[in-house]
Amino acid sequence: MEKLEKLVKELISLDGVRLLDGHPQGPSKLYRVGRYSFAVEKQDAILDALFVACERLAMLEAINSFLEFSLVSSEREKILKKFSENLEEALGVDGLLVRIKGESAFSKEGTFEGELQAFFSYEASLEEGFSCEYFFPQKVELDQRRVDFLIHAARVLKCVLEKLKGKEEIQKLKHSQEEQMRLIEFQREYIKRMRNIYYMSQAMRSVYSLNSLYSIILLSLVSDRGFDFDRAALFTREKERHVLVGVAWLGGEDEKEQEEFKRRLKSKSLRYTDAVQFLREEAVTLPLENTLTERIKGRLIYYRGHPIFERVVLRKSVLRISKRVIKTLGYDAEDILNVIDAEEFAVFPLVGRWDTLGVVIVDNKFTGRELTDLDLDSLKLFSESAGLALEGVINYEELKKNALDLQRQRDLVEYLRNFSESILESLDSAVIVLNSEGRIVEWNKKAEELFNNRKEALLGKRFRDLGENFEEISYIAENSLEKLEKISLSFYKFGERYFNLKFTPFRDLKTQRVEGIIITVDDVTEVYKMEEDRRRKEKLSTLGEMAAKVAHEIRNPLTVIGGFVKRMRKHLNDEETLKRYIDIVLDELMRLERIVQDILNFSREKEIAEFSNFDLNELVREVFVLFEGKFLEKRIDVSFNTNNARIEVVGDKVALKQVFINLIQNAIEATGDNGKIIVTTEDLGEKVRVKVWNAGPTIPLEIREKIFLPFFTTKTQGTGLGLAICKKIVEDRHKGRIWVEDVEKGALFVFELPKKPG
Amino acid sequence: MKKKILVVDDEPNIRDLLREELEEEGYIVDVAENGEKAIEKYFSGDYDLIVLDIEMPGMNGLEVAGLIRERKKDAKILILTAYSHYKYDLSSWAADEYVVKSIDFTELKEKVKKLLS
Numbered sequence: 001m002e003k004l005e006k007l008v009k010e011l012i013s014l015d016g017v018r019l020l021d022g023h024p025q026g027p028s029k030l031y032r033v034g035r036y037s038f039a040v041e042k043q044d045a046i047l048d049a050l051f052v053a054c055e056r057l058a059m060l061e062a063i064n065s066f067l068e069f070s071l072v073s074s075e076r077e078k079i080l081k082k083f084s085e086n087l088e089e090a091l092g093v094d095g096l097l098v099r100i101k102g103e104s105a106f107s108k109e110g111t112f113e114g115e116l117q118a119f120f121s122y123e124a125s126l127e128e129g130f131s132c133e134y135f136f137p138q139k140v141e142l143d144q145r146r147v148d149f150l151i152h153a154a155r156v157l158k159c160v161l162e163k164l165k166g167k168e169e170i171q172k173l174k175h176s177q178e179e180q181m182r183l184i185e186f187q188r189e190y191i192k193r194m195r196n197i198y199y200m201s202q203a204m205r206s207v208y209s210l211n212s213l214y215s216i217i218l219l220s221l222v223s224d225r226g227f228d229f230d231r232a233a234l235f236t237r238e239k240e241r242h243v244l245v246g247v248a249w250l251g252g253e254d255e256k257e258q259e260e261f262k263r264r265l266k267s268k269s270l271r272y273t274d275a276v277q278f279l280r281e282e283a284v285t286l287p288l289e290n291t292l293t294e295r296i297k298g299r300l301i302y303y304r305g306h307p308i309f310e311r312v313v314l315r316k317s318v319l320r321i322s323k324r325v326i327k328t329l330g331y332d333a334e335d336i337l338n339v340i341d342a343e344e345f346a347v348f349p350l351v352g353r354w355d356t357l358g359v360v361i362v363d364n365k366f367t368g369r370e371l372t373d374l375d376l377d378s379l380k381l382f383s384e385s386a387g388l389a390l391e392g393v394i395n396y397e398e399l400k401k402n403a404l405d406l407q408r409q410r411d412l413v414e415y416l417r418n419f420s421e422s423i424l425e426s427l428d429s430a431v432i433v434l435n436s437e438g439r440i441v442e443w444n445k446k447a448e449e450l451f452n453n454r455k456e457a458l459l460g461k462r463f464r465d466l467g468e469n470f471e472e473i474s475y476i477a478e479n480s481l482e483k484l485e486k487i488s489l490s491f492y493k494f495g496e497r498y499f500n501l502k503f504t505p506f507r508d509l510k511t512q513r514v515e516g517i518i519i520t521v522d523d524v525t526e527v528y529k530m531e532e533d534r535r536r537k538e539k540l541s542t543l544g545e546m547a548a549k550v551a552h553e554i555r556n557p558l559t560v561i562g563g564f565v566k567r568m569r570k571h572l573n574d575e576e577t578l579k580r581y582i583d584i585v586l587d588e589l590m591r592l593e594r595i596v597q598d599i600l601n602f603s604r605e606k607e608i609a610e611f612s613n614f615d616l617n618e619l620v621r622e623v624f625v626l627f628e629g630k631f632l633e634k635r636i637d638v639s640f641n642t643n644n645a646r647i648e649v650v651g652d653k654v655a656l657k658q659v660f661i662n663l664i665q666n667a668i669e670a671t672g673d674n675g676k677i678i679v680t681t682e683d684l685g686e687k688v689r690v691k692v693w694n695a696g697p698t699i700p701l702e703i704r705e706k707i708f709l710p711f712f713t714t715k716t717q718g719t720g721l722g723l724a725i726c727k728k729i730v731e732d733r734h735k736g737r738i739w740v741e742d743v744e745k746g747a748l749f750v751f752e753l754p755k756k757p758g
Numbered sequence: 759m760k761k762k763i764l765v766v767d768d769e770p771n772i773r774d775l776l777r778e779e780l781e782e783e784g785y786i787v788d789v790a791e792n793g794e795k796a797i798e799k800y801f802s803g804d805y806d807l808i809v810l811d812i813e814m815p816g817m818n819g820l821e822v823a824g825l826i827r828e829r830k831k832d833a834k835i836l837i838l839t840a841y842s843h844y845k846y847d848l849s850s851w852a853a854d855e856y857v858v859k860s861i862d863f864t865e866l867k868e869k870v871k872k873l874l875s
Contacts, residue, residue, distance in 0.1 A: 334851070552813075555840035555859055556769060562861025563775040584771050 007054055008036050010195065015202055015276075016041040034058040035092035046201055046381055050194035052145070057187040059149045062090035063156055064184060067177040070160040071170075079164075080105035083157055087134075091146060097135040100157075122147070124154040132157060186374070193378045196226055196275065197385065203279035204389035213393050215283035217350075217386050218250040221362050222262075225269045225278055227375070227382075229362040230258060233296055233340070236358040237313060242304045244313070244359050246296030248288040251365075258366045296339060303359075307332045308347055313356045318348040318380045320371050336361075346371050348383040352391030360386075400428065430521035434477060436514050438462050450499075450523055469495065473519070481505050481517045491528055498528040549720065553595050557588035598721045601658065602710060602728070610654065611757065616647040616681055616688060623660040630668055637676045644683035650756045655729040662722040663692040663749055670696030670747055687736075688755055693748045704740045726751070761874045762786045762804060766796040766819065767811040767838075772859075776809065776838075779863050780870065793817030797825060806874055810853075812839040820852070827852035834873045838866060 011033070012019045020030075020037040031038045031051035040047055066086045070079050080098060084107040088096040096107045097119075120139050125131040132154035142150075156176065163173050200220040207213050214234055221232035231251025235244040252258025272278035303309035307329050311317045321329075322344050326337060345363035349356040360383070364371065430450045433442035439462055443455040458466075464474035473494075480487045480503035489501040500522040508515050564581045571577045620640060624631075631638050667677045676695040681688060699707065710724035730736040736753035763785045765776045773789045780787045788803065790796040792814050800808055808826065810819035817825075823835050837853040855869045 332851075552840045556772065559840070559859045559861060560769070560771040560775055563779065563863065564771075566861070567775075567778060584774070588771060 007057065007191075008033065011038060011051075011054065014047075014195070014198060016044075017047070031055070032092050034062075034089055037092070044198075044201070045384055046194060046198045049381055050191065050198060053187060053191045053194055055145065057184065057191060059090045059152075060180060060184045060187055062086040063153060064177065064180045066153075067156065067160070067173065067180060070163070071173065071177070074164060076103075076161070076164060077105070079160060081107075083153070083160075087150075087153055090149070091140070093136055093138070093140055095137045098157075099133040099135065100131065100161075122150055124151045126151070126155060126158065128158070130154065130158045190374060190378075193374065194381070197378060197382050199275040200226060200279060200382065201385035201389065203276045203283075204386055205392065206276070206280055207283070207389075208393060208396055210390075210393055210397070211288075212280075212283050213389060214248055215286045215288060216279050217360065217390075218248060218288070219265075219279055219283055219286055220382070220386075221360070222250050223265050223269055223279075224262075225275050227362070227378070230364045230366045230369075231292070231342075231362065233292070233361045234358060235296070235301065235360070237303075237356055239355070241300075242302060244301040244303055244309060246293075246299035246301075247358075249290075249292035249296050250286075250288070251292055253291050255366050299339070301335060306335075308336060309359065312347050312349050312359055316349050316351050316356055318346065318376055318383060320344070320346050320376055322371075341365070343368070344371060346376060346379060348379045349387070350390050351384055351387035352394075353388065357387055357390050357394070428522075430523075432463075432519040432521065433516060434463055434481075434519070435516040436481070438464065438474070438478060438481070441516065447521065450497075450521060473501065476501075477503055477517055477519060481514070484514065491524060497523060497525045500524050550595070550599065554592065557591045560588045561585050598725070601725050602721045610652055611650055612653055613648060613650050614653050616649050616656075616690070617642055617645065619653065619657060620660060620679055620681065623657060623664060626661065627664055627668070634668065634673045634675070636668060636671060636674070639678050641678065641680045642682070644681075647681055647683045647688050648755070649688055649753060651734055651753060652729070655733060656753075659726045659729050659751070660692075662726050666722060666749075667692055667694035667696070667747075670694050672696065676746075684752075686755060687752050689750065689752045691741075691748060691750050693743070693746055695746045697747065698743070698745070699740050699747050707740060708738070760784060760786050761806040762788065763870070764788050764790060764796065764800055764803070764805045764808045766790045766793070766809065766814070766822070768792055768814040769811075772811070779867070783867055783870070785870075785874075793819065793822040796822055800826060801829070807834040807836060807870065809836045809838050809870070812837060812841055823852040836866075836869060836873060 008019065011017055018039045018041075020039050031040060031047075031054075033051065033054045038051070040051075063086070066083055069082045073079055073082075080100075080103065084096050084098045084105045087098070088094075088107040098105050120136045121133060122142055123131060123133045132150075134150055140146075159173055159176055163170055200216070203216050203220070204213060207216060218232045218234055220226035221229050231249065233249035234247045236247055237244055252261040268282055269278050272281070301309060303313045308319060308321065312319055326333075326343075329337065340361055340363060342363035342365035345361055345365075347359060347361050350358040350360065362379070427444060427446055430447035431442060431444045432440065432447050435441050439460055440458050441460075443458050445455075448455055463470060463477060466474070473492075476487060476489070479485075484505050486505070487501075487503040489499075491498045492501050502520045504518045504520075506515055506518060507513060564584050568578055568581050571581070624638065624640070630636075664677065664679070668675075671677060671694040678691075678693045680691040680693075682691075708723050708727040710721055727738050730738045730751045730753065734753050735757060736751055738749070738751035741748040741750050763780055765773060765780070765787055766789070767773050767776065768791055770791070773791070777787045777789060788799065788805070790799050793816055796808065796810070797817075799805075808822075810822055812819040819837055819839065823837065826833050826835060835853045836855045836857060838857045838859060840859045854873055857866050857869055860866075
């Protein structure tokens, strides 16, 4: 059984696996392969599978070797003896007696001592009416695998014994042996896979950054040291938005590129003897930015209801999408089929402890190699391992973030007391500690980096003596120390950079004496720049949104006008039709004008307000006259209430008229035919309050905030500027206030104005 | 036999225009002013094609298209809209054709003809 020895050597070369001699001790997990026992430091699904496979292989080899022997031997006694020996070896037991119908054989020299019934035994009874009893001198744990093995062995033994009776059975036996060899081949391949996956998982567990992990995952899938797929694409999951986001795609664009890509990978992998090292080191320099990645990077796929991804993400399935399946998917999965233009591919989730964190797609587009069940089985194991590693990295990053938050929130004294200097040194924030005299007692590594100086040169120095740059900071520090107040500064400009600073005075917990001050400094220059960038982009996107909205608003009337003018040409002699068309065109032209007016109104920046003295109630009546036709047409019941017949205000009358027009226009649309509108003005002495109520639907809480934003609209027509204009006029120009009031029925808009501008 | 088309748009002028243009091409044209009515009509009549606007009060055109596609796999659906940015959006998956509104109706007529042939 030299094959077993080789296998054992390979197993103990794995990290965290130990060969045991004698009796196992300690809490480590135990595995058996034949007569060898192994201890494993950490429980691991891959090792589990690997050892189970090895144990199976040992069993298969034992049976195979028995079959080979029985093909050349015809002595019943010897065959039985060989049978018991091989089984003893495969099970790793200390002696085994096999008994069939009174005949028996013992694996050891000599005889089985003592009463058989007193020993541990198992009887394998086959349905065919053949029974084989196994006796062990010691207690043996018989798990399902071993029981299955004993039954299988009994079946083989039955075949062999039958062969002894007649020559015709020999063919059957040979066939059985071939079958056995095939199983062994498969098992060997499986073990190879498991071992590779174990290496991969080791490599994956050894990194702490997302990018390196992504690289290792993809490299494992396409390298000849790993799965050797043609291409692999990785997506991460954004749970809140129910989408998968494309990250990277490794492989070649076409056959030529693919060949080159594989050749390069191979020449690199040849330089390493250690697979783990290969994956870890090559992942660092692996270029993920390529034309394939460009095709999926940032691409969103909605997985809910998706014929492929819903199953992968939510049910954590590993799927093989074969040619046949692709045909039945049709347009439902076109989004992904168009991207992954392969005849067959596999999709699997990256599963953390609880949840799917990402999805990977692999294919053999160029070699055309079919995806086997073994591929899928091993991908399942790989997916769990990769998922756990991914979860680890994500947790690690969060931990890092939390540690920083914690440090800001918790009492820093406690923090410093409990954590060692090395943690202080490895912090992402610069930490400076001054004693009560303002002298430097701590200056960590990050502080050295930020301020470009050495701790040794600074200890004991007074903070304010460090130079001009530090003058302001030291002044704030002294202030904070003096008043025993925590002070935080955000985006403090220090030279070319921006810092978040926090000053925390601390006392000795026992004596309550002030001991000094801790200053934490975070370099937020990048954040500042990003924030600036974001603000700029936001502005641009509002502009873009406006342009899109306006274009849409204009396109509708344009289509109608153009369409009907063209029709006019065909009906030049039909006066009645022509008239109808002209009315429609005029109608749409008026709409265009309204849109243009809206935009102009909104974009008029800080126009000099023409303030005048006028009666607000009079203004309301003027606006009512404008809408009289509409009220009648839609049979809307309008009423006007006030607590003072005349309310004199000083304001921009034209602008305020616009406010009333917009509010009433909205009210008409909201309340609809046969609706109801109530306008109320209240003289409150210094100011005046106006309410515009309509009987339409109540405005949901979640949009009350947004309703005054420019270009926000729930209607399908209109620029979404009406209320934004109102807000601008009331709040910016008149220093008043406008809001949506909570009412049980209908919708109520309220605005208040000072009677005279401040 | 004349083919039947259901035109859905919330703007009466667009509806009238489409009706006249498509009737001239020899189709029987019915109209609906919103998504809910469109679905009701579509499944009670025997339409060969539905032409859908996207922005409508209530259910929008993309939702209508999705619902129809779910219930009738071989439905012919054409989206006609002033927006061009849904064209490659996943949300318009259910439509067979996507036409941006324009004064020139040639494209629309061609696509309608193609779908109904």
